[in-house]
Amino acid sequence: xIKKIRARLNLRRHIRTFGDTVAAHxxxxxxxxxxxxxxxxxxxxxxxxxxxxxxxxxxxxxxKKIVLLANTMWAGLAECLPYWDEIxxxxxxxxxxxxIYRYKFFNKIRKRRFQIAIHPAFSREYLIxxxxxxxxxxxxxxxxxxxMNQSYRKEQDKSVSDAWxxxxxxxxxxxxxxxxxxxxxxxxxxxxxxxxxxxxxxxLLDLPPxxxxxxxxxxxxxxxxxxxxxxxxxxxxxxxxxxxxxSKWQVVLCGGHDEKIICERIIELSERNAVNLAGKTxxxxxxxxxxxxxxxxxxxxxxxxxAAATDTPAVCILGGGHFERFxxxxxxxxxxxxxxxxVFKKMDCYGCDWKCIYPSKQDNPTPLCIDAIDVKQVEKxxxxxxxxxx
Numbered sequence: 001x002i003k004k005i006r007a008r009l010n011l012r013r014h015i016r017t018f019g020d021t022v023a024a025h026x027x028x029x030x031x032x033x034x035x036x037x038x039x040x041x042x043x044x045x046x047x048x049x050x051x052x053x054x055x056x057x058x059x060x061x062x063x064k065k066i067v068l069l070a071n072t073m074w075a076g077l078a079e080c081l082p083y084w085d086e087i088x089x090x091x092x093x094x095x096x097x098x099x100i101y102r103y104k105f106f107n108k109i110r111k112r113r114f115q116i117a118i119h120p121a122f123s124r125e126y127l128i129x130x131x132x133x134x135x136x137x138x139x140x141x142x143x144x145x146x147x148m149n150q151s152y153r154k155e156q157d158k159s160v161s162d163a164w165x166x167x168x169x170x171x172x173x174x175x176x177x178x179x180x181x182x183x184x185x186x187x188x189x190x191x192x193x194x195x196x197x198x199x200x201x202x203x204l205l206d207l208p209p210x211x212x213x214x215x216x217x218x219x220x221x222x223x224x225x226x227x228x229x230x231x232x233x234x235x236x237x238x239x240x241x242x243x244x245x246x247s248k249w250q251v252v253l254c255g256g257h258d259e260k261i262i263c264e265r266i267i268e269l270s271e272r273n274a275v276n277l278a279g280k281t282x283x284x285x286x287x288x289x290x291x292x293x294x295x296x297x298x299x300x301x302x303x304x305x306x307a308a309a310t311d312t313p314a315v316c317i318l319g320g321g322h323f324e325r326f327x328x329x330x331x332x333x334x335x336x337x338x339x340x341x342x343v344f345k346k347m348d349c350y351g352c353d354w355k356c357i358y359p360s361k362q363d364n365p366t367p368l369c370i371d372a373i374d375v376k377q378v379e380k381x382x383x384x385x386x387x388x389x390x
Contacts, residue, residue, distance in 0.1 A: 221298030237269035
């Protein structure tokens with residue numbers, strides 16, 4: 001059985017490699033367009049943190065059409081922002097898993113004949129961002145020297161894909177907060193004095209009546225990109241009881257469709273009359289719900305970065321896997337609003353990239369660095385924000 005699975009995976013890899021080679025050598029008959037393609041396909045939180053740098057591309061390329069290749073997860077939000085002229089949405093998981101979709105999409109991008117293609121991600125992915133750079137057929141292909149992410153042959157793949165770029169901007173190998181990392185790339189494009197700031201998202205729309213909540217209210221966002229990184233539901237439920245008792249604020253739980261059941265369970269455990277909006281909002285609507293909230297509490301996820309970008313006080317329950325890369329925000333970073341408060345329990349293994357050295361329990365897969373965070377710690381951080389609001 002194992003041999004058969006390996007044989008299928010090898011066959012799939014060979015087919016994908018053959019298809020990529022064919023797509024990369026498709027003839028391009030027309031002249032290059034006066035357009036810049038920006039490839040940004042990571043998660044929602046990464047996209048939010050990138051927005052302060054994204055606005056600089058208009059200044060760097062004032063006479064060119066700017067086209068953003070966008071993850072479908074946040075493409076709708078990107079369409080509301082003025083930093084680009086066109087958006088091409090892409091299902092990133094299908095790009096690596098669906099070989100027909102991959103081949104057709106590569107041909108679509110190659111036919112656009114972009115003059116410049118830019119891939120500003122420090123953590124590169126061979127099968128996605130790097131491969132799109134290769135297929136773009138652009139005259140200039142710019143990226144970061146960075147490191148390879150999600151590849152079992154990191155060194156071999158990086159040595160191959162480095163050659164697909166015409167320019168690789170050096171990146172400091174030392175750990176760096178993502179806002180600073182994005183600013184480093186912009187300076188590499190020629191804006192020598194550019195410094196990192198917390199991005200600011202202006203009002204995008206008026207919420208429909210069904211999503212308008214009487215203030216004051218608190219948003220609880222219990223989901224996470226990786227479910228094991230979520231603070232336990234029982235602790236969220238206890239926190240809701242304490243917030244309700246101390247503030248009388250309405251509690252609203254938000255998240256995607258996948259978090260709907262988790263949010264229902266938390267409300268059930270809390271025995272409070274909380275509102276469950278998980279799966280009922282678009283990303284743009286979620287931004288406005290967070291903007292109008294008095295407080296946001298969540299794991300290390302997009303909701304915390306949205307709160308920072310909309311001037312909403314936030315408390316983040318933070319583990320150690322990516323500590324100081326995405327959160328906490330560096331205190332020297334300029335912000336027009338209060339930075340999110342990170343609650344954590346520092347351990348020697350912080351910075352493990354979520355390769356936990358402690359065995360997980362079958363009944364509780366939450367990493368120790370998150371599970372060890374006590375409800376009282378989070379309540380204390382929330383109480384300070386509630387007191388200021390009062």
